[in-house]
Amino acid sequence: MKKILAVLLAVAMVATLAVSSVMTASAGNEPQIVVSEATATKGATTDITISLKNNPGVASIKVKVNFPSDLTLDKVTFNKALNTTDSEGTPTSQTSKPKVMTSPATLNWVSNSQNVEGDIVYATLQFTVSAEATEGDKEISLTADPEDLFAYVSGSYDEQDLVEGNVPFELVAGKITVVACLHEHTTQVAAVASTCKTAGHGAYTKCDDCGAIIEGSDAALDLDPTNHEGGTEVQNAKAASCSEEGYTGDTVCKGCGATIKAGEPIKTTDHTPSDWKSDSASHWKECTVCTQVIGESESHNFEEKVLEEATTEKEGKKAKVCKVCGYVDEESTVTIPKLDSYDAEQVAGDAEKEEAVYDAEAGKAVGYKVQVTKDKLAAVKVNGQVVDAANYEVSEDDQGNTVVTFKEDYLKTLDNGNYTVTLSVDKDGDGAEDGVAQTVFTVKNKAANNNAGTGTQEGTGTSSKTGDMDIALLIFALIAMMGASVFAGVAYRKKTNR
Ligand SMILES: [Zn+2]
Ligand SMILES: [Zn+2]
Ligand SMILES: [Zn+2]
Ligand SMILES: [Zn+2]
Numbered sequence: 001m002k003k004i005l006a007v008l009l010a011v012a013m014v015a016t017l018a019v020s021s022v023m024t025a026s027a028g029n030e031p032q033i034v035v036s037e038a039t040a041t042k043g044a045t046t047d048i049t050i051s052l053k054n055n056p057g058v059a060s061i062k063v064k065v066n067f068p069s070d071l072t073l074d075k076v077t078f079n080k081a082l083n084t085t086d087s088e089g090t091p092t093s094q095t096s097k098p099k100v101m102t103s104p105a106t107l108n109w110v111s112n113s114q115n116v117e118g119d120i121v122y123a124t125l126q127f128t129v130s131a132e133a134t135e136g137d138k139e140i141s142l143t144a145d146p147e148d149l150f151a152y153v154s155g156s157y158d159e160q161d162l163v164e165g166n167v168p169f170e171l172v173a174g175k176i177t178v179v180a181c182l183h184e185h186t187t188q189v190a191a192v193a194s195t196c197k198t199a200g201h202g203a204y205t206k207c208d209d210c211g212a213i214i215e216g217s218d219a220a221l222d223l224d225p226t227n228h229e230g231g232t233e234v235q236n237a238k239a240a241s242c243s244e245e246g247y248t249g250d251t252v253c254k255g256c257g258a259t260i261k262a263g264e265p266i267k268t269t270d271h272t273p274s275d276w277k278s279d280s281a282s283h284w285k286e287c288t289v290c291t292q293v294i295g296e297s298e299s300h301n302f303e304e305k306v307l308e309e310a311t312t313e314k315e316g317k318k319a320k321v322c323k324v325c326g327y328v329d330e331e332s333t334v335t336i337p338k339l340d341s342y343d344a345e346q347v348a349g350d351a352e353k354e355e356a357v358y359d360a361e362a363g364k365a366v367g368y369k370v371q372v373t374k375d376k377l378a379a380v381k382v383n384g385q386v387v388d389a390a391n392y393e394v395s396e397d398d399q400g401n402t403v404v405t406f407k408e409d410y411l412k413t414l415d416n417g418n419y420t421v422t423l424s425v426d427k428d429g430d431g432a433e434d435g436v437a438q439t440v441f442t443v444k445n446k447a448a449n450n451n452a453g454t455g456t457q458e459g460t461g462t463s464s465k466t467g468d469m470d471i472a473l474l475i476f477a478l479i480a481m482m483g484a485s486v487f488a489g490v491a492y493r494k495k496t497n498r
Contacts (some may be wrong), residue, residue, distance in 0.1 A: 029054045033122065034148075035140050035174030041132040041182055045074065045241070048140055048174060050107070051121045057115035060169050061122060062148035062228065064104035067140045070133035071176060073101045075126040086157065102142065113157040141173035175314055181210035193227035194221045197255040209478040225450045229255035240266040243290040276325035283325035300327055307333075312341040312436060340435030342425060358411045361445040374402040378426035378433055382419050416446045 040046040050065075052058070067073065078095040087093050092113035098105035107123055129138075149169050155161035185208040194200035204216030218398025230253070246266030250259045267451075271287035271294050284297035300322035307328070316336030320329040374396045377493030380387045384465065391410035395403045396458040418440055425435035 011094055012046065030170055031056055032170045032172050033059075033061065033142060033144075034172040035065075035142060037174045037177070039177045039182065040127075040129050041179055041181055042129055042133050042135075044130045045126060046176060047092055048125045048127060048176065050125065050142070052122055052169075053119050055117060055119055056151065056171075057117045058117050058149065058151050059164070060107065060110040060148060060150050061144075061169075062108040062110070063142045063144045063171070064106050065125065065142060067103045067105075067127070067138060069103070069139050070130040070178075071140070072101075072128045073098070073103075073105055073125060074128055076105070076107060077124045077126075078109060079121045079123065081118075081120050082109050082111070082117065084113050084114055086113055090156070090169075108148075115151045127176060129176065135178050135180055138176045139173050139175050142171040144169070144171060144366060167397050181207055181212065183207040183209065183212065183214050185209055186214060189216075189218070194224040195227045195255060196223060196225050196253060196258065197229045199223055217275075225256075225258075228253035228258070228260065229269050232260055234261065234263075238266075240269050241289065241369040242269050242271045243292070244268065244285055255398065264457060276327075278322070278325050278327040280327075280329075283322060283327060298324070300325065302327075302329060304332075306336065308336075308338050310336040312339045314338060336432075339428065339433065339435070340425065342423070342437035344421075344423070344437045344439035357444060358414070359445050370447045373400055376425050376427050376429075377402050377404070377423065378431075380404055381422040381424065382418070384422065411443070414443045414446070416443050418442050471478075 034051050036049045036051065038046045050063070076097045078097075078179075082093060082095065083091060085094040093109065093111040096106075096108045098107065099368055110124070125140075132140075146166050146168070149167050150164040151167050152162045153165035154163040187206050187208055190205050191203040192200040199220035199222070201218050201221055202216055204218050205214045206212070206218070207214055218277070232251050233254055234249040235245060235252045238245030238247045240261055245268055248263040248266060250263045251261040252259055271292060272289050273285045274288045275285075276283050277286055278300070282297040282299050285294045286292065289296055300333055301324050302320040303323050304318055305321040306316060306318045307321075308317040314336055318334050318336055320332040321327065350409050374394060377394065380389075380392055387406075387410075391407055393405045393407065395405070397403055417443070421439050421441060423437045424433045425437070426432065427434055
């Protein structure tokens with residue numbers, strides 16, 4: 001009744017407002033009732049709002065909400081800002097929720113007293129997505145009778161002369177986008193470079209819940225033939241021998257088997273020479289590994305050599321022997337006669353002693369007498385080593401016997417111990433030893449650290465068995481037999497003075 005009255009009273013004013021409303025709409029800020037958008041998974045519950053935009057002031061909104069069957073409207077909540085009151089605080093608005101919650105569901109609000117201004121939420125709708133819903137957009141649209149969208153354009157509530165005017169709201173649909181997963185838990189996967197064997201991939205983000213790649217790509221990249229996987233190893237290596245070259249081996253990728261670096265030959269090694277090999281004419285060496293002759297064979301270089309020294313007891317032997325390889329020409333073997341044995345007779349110093357002693361503390365002469373003429377003396381040896389002639393004096397006694405006397409400077413160089421003295425005789429003057437006289441002397445009381453080192457000491461450390469301390473100087477007199485033929489081959493004769 002009130003609405004009809006208002007229309008009748010202010011027709012002109014309505015026309016005026018309608019014109020201005022159209023004019024403002026053309027500027028791009030036309031009034032809208034907008035349904036929001038949301039994303040939800042199957043079975044999930046989510047809120048959708050219906051909001052006013054570019055609201056010029058409105059007193060009634062009655063809309064039908066249309067939605068597909070895989071959405072269930074659970075709950076409708078009107079904004080409390082829609083609750084108008086009069087000057088005494090008495091409510092002057094009504095809202096009504098849908099009588100049935102199926103689509104289309106009708107929402108209705110009207111204020112009896114005043115317009116509500118501002119871009120406010122009109123109502124909040126709670127939807128549940130069906131567990132069987134298909135993925136994709138579920139449109140939620142609004143429809144309305146334009147007559148149910150109005151504002152008061154003149155008059156007042158108190159005067160009971162309010163005049164309604166339609167507000168040309170544009171109805172903007174929203175939607176719930178049904179997705180399989182909201183991707184709430186994700187993992188960043190770093191890029192992996194391709195190798196020669198394994199394809200890599202770029203960086204990407206993966207949903208832990210559904211496994212979807214949300215950002216980037218896990219697509220396999222091309223193999224990189226230059227990035228060898230798994231390291232390298234050396235193959236086909238071979239050590240060189242004296243007969244065959246070796247090989248350092250090829251460096252090969254363990255992943256793809258490609259040869260990254262070829263090896264190089266290793267030079268043959270030197271042959272391993274054997275001892276001398278020989279036949280009657282020549283000598284040579286062979287390799288002990290490959291048996292090849294090393295170098296060239298050469299003729300023997302012979303010299304005459306004593307193979308076995310003759311002694312007073314037994315004949316010796318000499319033959320032609322190669323200086324290089326030691327080959328013995330057996331056909332050239334010659335026998336060396338036994339050596340003549342001469343007697344050494346103690347003649348000087350403590351002549352009553354059976355054997356010569358040099359006492360380094362006291363110093364007293366002891367000597368021997370043996371008979372050989374001076375010119376037949378070939379060499380003097382101590383412990384088998386020839387003694388330099390500067391270390392002894394050679395004289396002849398009145399009977400023509402040769403006397404050899406060691407100088408004290410030489411004796412002082414000898415350590416305590418027993419020494420064998422050999423006097424070598426060459427009676428036929430051919431340069432070869434053909435007889436010997438041998439005796440022993442003892443050095444005692446020599447200070448241990450006073451060692452000049454002649455290299456001739458026997459060094460046994462045995463002391464004289466005489467134990468006699470008062471012998472001052474040791475002299476060896478070597479006297480060869482005057483009549484060599486007479487005494488030749490005569491057995492050793494020791495003179496005792498007791
Ligand atoms: Zn997901
Ligand atoms: Zn490789
Ligand atoms: Zn060899
Ligand atoms: Zn030889």
